[in-house]
Amino acid sequence: xxxxxxYMHYYISTLADQLRHIFLKINKRGVFRMxxxxxxxxxxxxxxxxxxxxxxxxxxxxxxxxxxxxxxNTAKAELAVGxxxxxxxxxxxxxxxxKLRIGxxxxxxxLGLLALxxxxxxxxxxxxxxxxxRALALPAISVVSILIIVFxxxxxxxxxxxxxxxxxxxxTSVKHE
Amino acid sequence: MAQxxxxxxxxxxxxxRKPFRTVALVLAVxxxxxxxxxxxxxxxxxxxxxxxxxARFGADLIVVPTGYEGAQESILLTGEPSxxxxxxxxxxxxxxxxxxxxxxxxxxxxxxxxxCCDLPVQIIGFDPATDFSxxxxxxxTIGGKIEDGALIVxxxxxxxxxxxxxxxxxxxxxxxxxxxxxxxxxxxxFATTETIKDLFTRAKEKxxxxxxxxxxxxxxxxxxxxxxxxxAIEQVISNILKTAEGIQIVRTQNIIAGxxxxxxxxxxxxxxxxxxxxxxxxxxxxxxxxxxxxERKKEFATLRILGATRKKLAGILLRESLxxxxxxxxxxxxxxxxxxxxxxVFIENTLKLPYIQPSVPLIVVILAGTxxxxxxxxxxxxxxxxxxxxxxxTYITLREGE
Numbered sequence: 001x002x003x004x005x006x007y008m009h010y011y012i013s014t015l016a017d018q019l020r021h022i023f024l025k026i027n028k029r030g031v032f033r034m035x036x037x038x039x040x041x042x043x044x045x046x047x048x049x050x051x052x053x054x055x056x057x058x059x060x061x062x063x064x065x066x067x068x069x070x071x072x073n074t075a076k077a078e079l080a081v082g083x084x085x086x087x088x089x090x091x092x093x094x095x096x097x098x099k100l101r102i103g104x105x106x107x108x109x110x111l112g113l114l115a116l117x118x119x120x121x122x123x124x125x126x127x128x129x130x131x132x133x134r135a136l137a138l139p140a141i142s143v144v145s146i147l148i149i150v151f152x153x154x155x156x157x158x159x160x161x162x163x164x165x166x167x168x169x170x171x172t173s174v175k176h177e
Numbered sequence: 178m179a180q181x182x183x184x185x186x187x188x189x190x191x192x193x194r195k196p197f198r199t200v201a202l203v204l205a206v207x208x209x210x211x212x213x214x215x216x217x218x219x220x221x222x223x224x225x226x227x228x229x230x231x232a233r234f235g236a237d238l239i240v241v242p243t244g245y246e247g248a249q250e251s252i253l254l255t256g257e258p259s260x261x262x263x264x265x266x267x268x269x270x271x272x273x274x275x276x277x278x279x280x281x282x283x284x285x286x287x288x289x290x291x292x293c294c295d296l297p298v299q300i301i302g303f304d305p306a307t308d309f310s311x312x313x314x315x316x317x318t319i320g321g322k323i324e325d326g327a328l329i330v331x332x333x334x335x336x337x338x339x340x341x342x343x344x345x346x347x348x349x350x351x352x353x354x355x356x357x358x359x360x361x362x363x364x365x366x367f368a369t370t371e372t373i374k375d376l377f378t379r380a381k382e383k384x385x386x387x388x389x390x391x392x393x394x395x396x397x398x399x400x401x402x403x404x405x406x407x408x409a410i411e412q413v414i415s416n417i418l419k420t421a422e423g424i425q426i427v428r429t430q431n432i433i434a435g436x437x438x439x440x441x442x443x444x445x446x447x448x449x450x451x452x453x454x455x456x457x458x459x460x461x462x463x464x465x466x467x468x469x470x471x472e473r474k475k476e477f478a479t480l481r482i483l484g485a486t487r488k489k490l491a492g493i494l495l496r497e498s499l500x501x502x503x504x505x506x507x508x509x510x511x512x513x514x515x516x517x518x519x520x521x522v523f524i525e526n527t528l529k530l531p532y533i534q535p536s537v538p539l540i541v542v543i544l545a546g547t548x549x550x551x552x553x554x555x556x557x558x559x560x561x562x563x564x565x566x567x568x569x570x571t572y573i574t575l576r577e578g579e
Contacts, residue, residue: 128334130296
């Protein structure tokens, strides 16, 4: 290996090592140890906020006009469901009990399903394929809702599985059959 | 019972021990497969749109009143509704111009925001006896024969369960639906001359204002012309312009050329972007695998002492790269599918170009191609490092630095 090549490898390795040490220092203070509670709290709040304010901002429904449009009613309903999803996120962070968190996650999944059904079945959006609500808001709400359902399901499954193995103070885990 | 440490498990554990490096490399492959799949589907959809426009614009020339060339193009390309009229006598004068094979007149109306569509819609009245641009493209005939009083709708018009649409307070049965074109015609409604008279009367009753002398008996909005074989289009245009005043002629070839130009630039950008991502990902992966292989020289030398063959050492590194590219490839394509298919109408509206998604078999081919490239990129990037590791002398490697 030529000298230049060797130095390049050395510098990249040193940089990677430094980054790893920084991460380990932060992790020791417990930031990443709260793991599941923090992660699920953040995900539920972010997705809930997207559902609640998305139809009024980044993926807007049709603007108010002379006619009352179905999509505007859908946006109002999504505002409520999105807020509830964000509340689910707060509850997940507040409660330590694993079984309670499984229940809260399942409730989050049910809210995701409701959010999916609102524009697709229960209320609907405008009929024309090229209107903003159908072209942008409907697919965006559907994708966010599906993400909530999938995340809630995975979180409940993870918590349920984690219940079968108890982590001891020395870091080893015991599996209960 | 303890499980044997297979090569696959060993590679998996290596990746798990370095979560940040693994996630960063997976993300690079995710970005690559996302760009490749989305770019390819976009490119094919735009080409499909262009081909459809070429096939659907049956007329070579469209005669419109002076100043309405842009409005006519908007009706055809984006479905933006518009109304304009000239006297029907123009049709009789143009009819005799030399070099015309077929000609037919159309009458335009726009609707109010109605229940069926919520947006104003372009209604195009046509003469079934002379029409050559609408009837050949009927995809499904719903109510049997197309009779007066029934409508033909573009593929984007929502017709509901009763196969009817409501305009100016009246329900009109839908007789047929047209093929998808990816143009403004998908958002238009077509009616025969008799039906358009009824629609016009109702529109007036609903308070729509028209020019004082505009009515379906005495006015028309456009004349579609098919040029006879053997005649130069320029010559026919000149012949037509001699017959009447206050008219302007739209050449459909010009519209198609405009779309082809926009599409060409966009397509080139997509291909360049995809190629840049491919090269960038390959460089990143090669560099990272080269650095990590160098970093792990002593680890591999120890494995050699423990009995691992040279082939196995190379296999470990190749498997690690394969796992990274398979995971990244699948996640990238999944994300791309979540973006490109549900948001297809939004993409079409944003690009303002004819857009028709590829057929399912073609999508499967694009998907397979993207997956193969994404999966292959990891092992290709790590091949050199794997070969280098398998060639290294164990003793020298272990004593290195002493």
